[in-house]
Amino acid sequence: MPLATTRVQPPLDFIPPRFNPGILAISRALLPIWLSWQTDLSDIQVKNLDTLVHLYEQFQKQQTRFLLAFRHPSPDDPVAIAYLLWRAIPQQARDMGIRLERPVHAHFLYDRGIPLWAGRWLGWLGSNLGGVPIQRGKLDLAALKTARQLFCNGDFPMAVAPEGANNGHSEIVSPLEPGIAQLGFWGVEDLRQTNRPESVVIVPVGLQYRYVAPPxxxxxxxxxxxxxxxxxxxxxxxxxxxxxxxxxxxxxxxxxxxxxxxxxxxxxxxxxxxxxxxxxxxxxxxxxxxxxxxxxxxxxxxxxxxxxxxxxxxxxxxxxxxxxxxxxxxxxxxxxxxxxxxxxxxxxxxxxxxxxxxxxxxxxxxxxxxxxxxxxxxxxxxxxxxxxxxxxxxxxxxxxxxxxxxxxxxxxEGGNPFPRPSLGPLSTTITVGKPISVSDRWPSYQQNRRHAVATLTRDLQAALEALIIPTTPAD
Incomplete structure (x- = not known):
């Protein structure tokens, strides 16, 4: 949440992504420390991880472009996704005997307002990790153009939280914003215009948190x-x-x-x-x-x-x-x-x-x-x-x-609700869903763009809801 503002400010500038492999390497090395120091996440389990391993292999062979559409129930979600990309996928690839080019990473969209309350350093870090800041309340042409270009030509897939903001509920998916579906169709369009053979898919990724012991x-x-x-x-x-x-x-x-x-x-x-x-x-x-x-x-x-x-x-x-x-x-x-x-x-x-x-x-x-x-x-x-x-x-x-x-x-009371109180150690389950082909929906997009985007958004919502694992009461 932004701090109270009493002074007019210069215009919000666009923070262009400037991916820096050295910053990524440092961030990856510091991830375990951040997990233990700044979060309650004590254990992270990933289900259906082989799906992402194969998709990264296909991406690096220029067979597929894909979007990771992950749930956003908690402020800790970006850290969990970082663990998925930087630790879990490379390890699973080694176990499967698949050689992936390093680094395993993703470009990503993030709210332009976050550096306003979390500090300018986060905007700097997001830029160096290849992130694209977006102003969610307007047609942010600079962000959309950059995200579209990176999705089609970037060195990594794109990761987006289609709920837009964390909703505080592990077992409720907020209504999705249509931007990720539109970005997927733009990707198909751009690839077809340049006669490239890659297919485009969106991968639903569920995140869910449970207390190690009921607090x-x-x-x-x-x-x-x-x-x-x-x-x-x-x-x-x-x-x-x-x-x-x-x-x-x-x-x-x-x-x-x-x-x-x-x-x-x-x-x-x-x-x-x-x-x-x-x-x-x-x-x-x-x-x-x-x-x-x-x-x-x-x-x-x-x-x-x-x-x-x-x-x-x-x-x-x-x-x-x-x-x-x-x-x-x-x-x-x-x-x-x-x-x-x-x-x-x-x-x-x-x-x-x-x-x-x-x-x-x-x-x-x-x-x-x-x-x-x-x-x-x-x-x-x-x-x-x-x-x-x-x-x-x-x-x-x-x-x-x-x-x-x-x-x-x-x-x-006039305070800032971050960071939140700690109620106890959490275990995290990341569930990789079945990829949704955007390329197969291209004919329907050509016939009626708005309907195709709405249908894909609705299907993605249903896919994310299906990834929720019901918890059972425990004393």
Whole structure:
């Protein structure tokens, strides 16, 4: 999340990829240290890895160009993908007796906003590792042209997270952005125009995280911290506990401990939701409907949350004079871009500003940043359903939901939700799916481009969802 902005900035420049083999070698050598120092990832397992080994072999023989479309449930995903490319694939190739040219790597797309909050060094690193930064809320021609050129002519395949941003849910795939499908068809088009024989495929890659041991105590401690910060600092009374048990008596929670923890989690979510509803009603004159009492508590929560997210985006859209168009993610991207255009001013030119002009420009930037705060709240909750934990009451879903609430409370306090609290060591499963041929869909693309892109995006979504491995409740 970007830090608060109170000063106008120069225009966001495009950071061109400048792949540096030496930087890649250093990064690869430091990967184990980064894994143990900066993440909770203690074990990474890869399924169907031979698929990628064969694809890299075909890529290096100029038989195939491919896109890696990986899930994005966590900020740790790029590190897991780095392990897949730099460690797992070369080792599997050696085990299979296949000689791959080194290095095994991929170009990649990343959000241009990341260096704004994570530091300029990350933009430098992304450039030297062959990454392409993209502004997601506009037609970023420089990024798209570069990505298209690299996909057709680069030394490596391309890796993209089609969800656009991490959604905090290992077992929910957010709606995919259509850009990866379009990039795939552009690749087919460019290859055909130059009479090259390579086929084009997209490879769905699932990422899923599980706790090595269910961290029930740490989840409970985190909830206690959030309850206190939110004004729910009084301990639960016996009457309240009994009420919670009765409320969720018909649910399929595995243990009394999980039932009580779910009650606390749900109660905290309801309380924060009520606070936010009051905030938007009182200070922004937003009309929010009363919950439908005929619905279950989970259905009521989901409905209220969606209405609240819509209200939060409408506040920002009204300020930026944007029409609400598309889903929540699309609306977030347009708000972000509108804010950036007021902060990173391309229209101010190179002439120095007078103190008054500078002051006015700073005020515009500061107001834009404040309005984007509403969008940042929504970003974290686009995948929240209201029944995610109850559908499968495992420690992973408890932990993911508690961390989302922690991010909300941190944002409400004016803090930065990164890095997140650690709840315990995680094991990671990377599952390589069946490649989806883009070349075979070329005739349909020629007939109706929009329909072909939409169909490929939908099929990729289904393929990523099929890679989710259901977790089972454990005490």
């Amino acid at each position: 029930w105590k740490k989840i409970a401690d985190l909830l206690s911290q959030l309850e206190q910060k939110s004004g729910l600092s009084q301990p639960l009374t016996m009457n309240r506990l009994q009420s919670l048990r009765q409320r969720f008596a018909k649910t399929d929670l595995p243990t009394q401990q999980a039932a009580e923890l779910y009650g606390r989690l749900f109660h905290l979510a309801e309380y924060l939701l009520t606070l936010m509803e009051q905030y938007y009603r009182q200070f922004y004159s937003i009309t929010l409907p009363a919950p439908d009492l005929h619905q279950t508590p989970q259905e009521q929560l989901a409905q209220r949350l969606q209405k609240l997210l819509d209200a939060a985006l409408s506040v920002a859209e009204d300020y930026f004079t944007l029409r609400p168009k598309g889903g929540l993610i699309d609306r977030c991207r347009r708000i972000e871009q509108a804010g950036w255009e007021r902060i990173f001013r391309a229209d101010l030119g190179k002439q120095p500003l007078s103190p008054v002009e500078r002051g006015l420009a700073d005020r515009i930037a500061e107001e834009a940043d404040l309005r984007m705060w509403h969008m940042r709240i929504v970003e974290s909750f686009v995948a929240v359903t209201g029944h995610y934990v109850l559908d499968r009451p495992v420690a992973e879903r408890f932990g993911e939901t508690a961390l989302l609430l922690w991010a909300l409370v941190t944002r409400l």
